[in-house]
Amino acid sequence: MTERTLIIIKPDGIQRHLAGRIISRLERKGLKLIAAKLMQIPAELARRHYAAHKDQPFFAPAVKFMSSAPSFLMIWEADGSVDMARKMIGSTFGYEAQPGTIRGDFGCSQRYNLIHGSDSPESVTSCRMLRGSTAKELVRKSKTLPTFLLKIPAKTLGTERQHSAEWPVKL
Numbered sequence: 001m002t003e004r005t006l007i008i009i010k011p012d013g014i015q016r017h018l019a020g021r022i023i024s025r026l027e028r029k030g031l032k033l034i035a036a037k038l039m040q041i042p043a044e045l046a047r048r049h050y051a052a053h054k055d056q057p058f059f060a061p062a063v064k065f066m067s068s069a070p071s072f073l074m075i076w077e078a079d080g081s082v083d084m085a086r087k088m089i090g091s092t093f094g095y096e097a098q099p100g101t102i103r104g105d106f107g108c109s110q111r112y113n114l115i116h117g118s119d120s121p122e123s124v125t126s127c128r129m130l131r132g133s134t135a136k137e138l139v140r141k142s143k144t145l146p147t148f149l150l151k152i153p154a155k156t157l158g159t160e161r162q163h164s165a166e167w168p169v170k171l
């Protein structure tokens, strides 16, 4: 089923100039880029994003890192995009991630692991990054109508055309 996933190139990925190579992998695989925004994630939003880890010792440093410099937030679409992107991203720690995955090929750090990908369709729909002003900006920059953001008032979304009907492209 066509599904959308939130991918974030974290501050280390931007600073190491890896954004292009990461995006290229997702495009080459066949995922479709729906919306994107380069932004410095406010600390409060990063705290909410990682709320599931709030009792972990790495919570505060992870929040500090995520809000320290600009990240690239993107929405990608494909059948089964959540699982597919997670497989391409690899396991959490760079030094354990399989070669061939993004984390496995480009880093060996625990915290500075380059990229975030939604871990379930539910986490996409409930994602704090996709609510409020961030979501509205992502939607505005998109030429599409992300169906999982339908809680946003229609007047915000305007009359932009939905393009998922064009996907997959018949070759």
Ligand code: GDP
Binding pocket: 050, 053, 058, 062, 091, 092, 110, 111, 112, 113, 115, 116, 117, 119
């Ligand atoms: P992910 O879904 O693979 O990104 O992993 P998690 O949701 O479990 O963790 C969120 C983020 O917190 C990870 O991507 C890491 O940046 C960081 N993190 C997780 N576990 C640890 C840890 O044990 N130590 C450190 N330093 N950072 C961690």
